[in-house]
Amino acid sequence: MLTWTSRYALVVALVAIVLAGALGTLVAGVWRPSVQTSQTSTPRLSTPTNTSTPQHPAGVSTSSSRPPARTSSPPPATQPVVQGFARTFRSYEELVNVVKESLSSSRFSLAADTLTTLGFVTPIVTVTPTATVPSPKTVAIPLILSSKQSVEGVAAEYGVGRAPAFSKTNVQVAGVDEADIVKTDGKYIYVARGNEVVVVKAYPPSSLGVECRIKFNGSVRGLFIAGNRLVVIVMPLPIMPLAIAETTAGEVTVIKTVTITRTVTAPGTTTTTATTPPSTTTVRIPLPVTPWGPPSYNTTVYVYDVSSVGSPKLVLNVSVSGQYVTSRMIGDCVYVIASMPIKLVKDYVPLPTINGAPVSPSRIAFLGPDVRYTFTTVLAINVRDLKYLDNVFMVGSSAWVYVSTSNMYILSPRWAEFRDVFTEVVKALLPKLPGDVSARVEGVLNSSAPWSIKVRRAADIVADWFNRLSREERLKVLREYTKTVNDVIRGLSLDETVIYRFSLRGLNVTAEAKGAVPGMVLDQFSMDEYGGYFRVATTSRNYVVEGSGWVRAKRFNNVYILDMNLTVVGRLEGLAPGERVYAARYLGDLMYLVTYRSIDPLFGIDLSNPREPKVIGFLKIPGYSEYLHPYGDKYLIGVGYSGGSGFRGCVKVSLFDISDPSNITEVSKVVLKDYHCSPLFRDHKAFLINPEKGYIAFPVACGRAVDGVAVVEDGDGFLRLKGVVPLPGGVRELYIGDYMYAVSHVAIKVVSDKDLGEVAQISLTTR
Structure with a gap:
């Protein structure tokens, strides 16, 4: 003993x-994938069968303009499956075996992988949205200038002397637009709120009013505006599993009980309940299903012609299986990423679908061994000619995404x-x-x-x-x-991040490389592509076994530089032990990194030599920045918390002088003592900057005062709080001409940017 x-x-x-x-x-560093470059299997090119869908009449549903569901034939057994970096599968059985091998080597419980639902074998039904158009209608100007149409002509149609300047969505990479819940084209504001898009005539403020509403069967996750095209990304309600009992020979007995209850509250009326008796139906399903499991999701992209804003016309909608991850728009092409966890039930792996049709295994690009897989679909749509390609990849989870003008990087966490x-x-x-x-x-x-x-x-x-x-x-x-x-x-790390690079050439999305770095990434601003290199900041945890037998983790911050093959060529490790990355910003050959535990260390890092990154500047101040934004060539704006004894403190705006990166200084600051949080800390698109007029704005909340939009102006290197525009639940702000528009999910308030005096206000909930 x-x-x-x-x-x-x-x-x-x-x-x-x-x-x-x-x-x-x-x-x-034990596992590093071999890097090759080549094309993946050629995805399908689709063109809508009907691009002349009639306009929606007021309050009336019209038939969908979705192309017919497309089917995929199984690949012949002799089809080549190795195509450079990526490979596809000869058969469905081969795909299942790869998934089984992955699960058998995982340290995690397999219980979660034994679940699926009928949603995976039931065609996804897309509900056509309806447009509600109030009277009277107005005719919108063409939002795309023809070769003979002048800006002055457009301004004349606006009824003003010149076209007003207006803000765009705050994005990370110039030329790469990001979907947001609020967009403007300089005359109209498009607001995603719940299951609808509200189109508001915004300029001039005297004509402020709701132009139309477009309703959807699901949650609107983001919008793009490109000329006379409105792109709406929707996640319909999840498909819930039915109560089923498995029988022999692939037959299942489906038991349905439907209860419909309608209650009328007017005086003298009664409550009517109609119940459909239980019915038992035996149907033939060729794949095994379990009697319960998680819901399945899909992502649907709608494209509208808004040449006549009052009567938007649906010209395309495409549905893909999986939850919406993120999206980007480069030129006329929108890239929408959806991720579907891979489930294994006996010998069955539910396949992803496009418009309800399962994707053939021969079209699923496999990018090498991993611990956990998802079917990640990159749907590329040209909003002009309405052609689209669905590109499906079998990769790890799509936790973080960075997109440059020519490459997409999907990052997947992987634990020990x-x-x-x-x-x-x-x-x-x-x-x-x-x-x-x-x-x-x-x-x-x-x-x-x-x-x-x-x-x-x-x-x-x-x-x-x-x-x-x-x-x-x-x-x-x-x-x-x-x-x-x-x-x-x-020498070991608790976690690492696997990186996949995909080239973007119009509708073609091609897997090019795979690599990995130690640690985890905070957000998309931790990444950057510059000069043929990919740079990424991570926070890693290393375990140490002490003599007492205890195992403790120690945290470090790192910066890695990888070439286009995703091979690490330079590294800077061990920054700020015990802290973690809170914010990062890349400015060409320079990087600014914020870590935090009790004070705010702001690092200035020189990346001019990719093989030898080095710290050249360092500043410690109370609190920390959650978001960094360049301001001219000399300054960096930081928005975060003021810090304090054991708590984060109040919302704080700092102005850093970075003209000499080796000597970073905080030259000015504003502390909003009445507010303790901001939607900006969760979403950079809540930040507005008007460099011509020298002010920034962002929503503030969680304080003693009414929620609203804080406006901070710059007086030649000195910050001053201009004021807070009261607006409960404010989420965004934008400017058109000399006016700033504060937006919440229920209202829009217009103020003059000179003194923040209210000019107009409209409710988004009033019908």
Whole structure:
């Protein structure tokens, strides 16, 4: 029987290995995928069959202009499946086997992967939205200038002397638009609120009014405006599983009970309840399904012709399976990313669908081994000619996305795998065991037994040997093995981020490279592409096994520079131990990085030599910045918290002088003592800057005063709070001409940008 000392030593010598593995230690740099470049399988090119859908009459649903569902024929058995970097599958069975192999090597429970729903085998139904047009109608100006049409002509149609300047969505990369819940074209404001888009005539403010509403069966996630095209991204209500019971030969019995209740509250009326009796129907489903599971989602993209804003005309809608991740627009092309977790039920993996038609395995690009897979669909739509391509990839989760004008990067987190760390530690410990013990352990680990049984048997062998040692020998083994384990684990990272690069050429999205870096990414601003390199900032956690047997994690911040093959060529590691990244901004060859624990370290990092990034400037001030924005060539604006004794403090705006990156200084600041949070801290698109008039604006909330939009102006390097425009629930702000528009989900308030005096206001909820 093991004594207390023996158990203590064994925990540190061997069980600590298991503990470290179970907690998720990952070998940093052990796995690096080989990098090749080539085209993926050619995706399908589709053109809508009907682009002349009639305009919606007021309050009336019209038929959908969605193209007919397309089907995919299975690939022939002889079809080549290796095409450069990416590969496809010869058969459905091959795809299932890849998924099985991935799940069997994972340390996570497989319970979550045994679920699916009828939603995966039921065609996704797209409900055509309706447009409600109030009277009277107005005719919108053409939003695309022809070669003979002048700006002055457009201004004349606006009824003003010149076309007013107006703000665009605050985006990360110039030339790459991002979907948002509020957009403007300089005359109209388009607001996504719940299941509808409200189109408001905004300029001039004297004509402020709701032009029309477009309703959807689902939540509107984002909008794009491109000339006379309005793009609406919707996530319909999830398809819930039906109550089913599996029978033989693929037949299932579907039991439906429908209860419809209508209540009329007018005096003298009654409540009517109509119940449809339970019905039992046996249907033929060729794939196995389980009686319960999570809901399935799909993402639908609608394209409208808004040449006549009062009567928007639906010209295209496309549905893809999976939850909406993000989207971008470059030129006339919109790229929408949807992600569908891969589920395994017996020998069945539900396939992604496009307009209800399953995608053939021969068209799914596989980008190499991973721990967990998702079907990630990149839907590319040309909003002018309405052609589109659906590009489906089998990759890790799409947690973060960065898009330049020519490349898309999808980043997937990957946590430690027990097998990885166990293998590395065993490699280091086996030579230290007695020869016969080492041979027995190695024999067990090389056997065909299940992994958990092999680990248990190996531990029993070591425990039996360890129990026979004297107390002094045990203590000696303890010290030696603890040092070995610690040396191995110290070089390992708890987590890493897998990076996929896809080239963008019009509608074609091609997988080009795959790589990985230690640590996790905060958001899209932690990434950047510049001069043929991809730069990324991460926060990593490394485990250390102490002599007491405790395993503790230590946090570090890092910057990695990768070439276009996603091979790390430069690194800067170990910044601000114990802290994490809170904000980042890349400005050409320079990077500014904010980490935080109790004060705000702002790092200035020189990236001019990709192989040798280095810190050249450093500033510590109370609080920290959640968002950084360049202001001219000399300044950097930081919006975050003021900090304090044990709490974040109030909302704070800082102006940093970065004219000398080696000597960063905070030259001015404004603390909004009445507010403690802002939607800006969750979404950079809530930030507005008007450099010509020298002010910034963003929503503020969670304070003693009424929520609203804070306006901070610059007086030649000195910040001053101009005021707060009261607006409960404010989420966005924009400007058209000399007016600023504060927007919430229920109202729009117009103020003069000179003194913030109210000019007009409209409710978005009034019908």
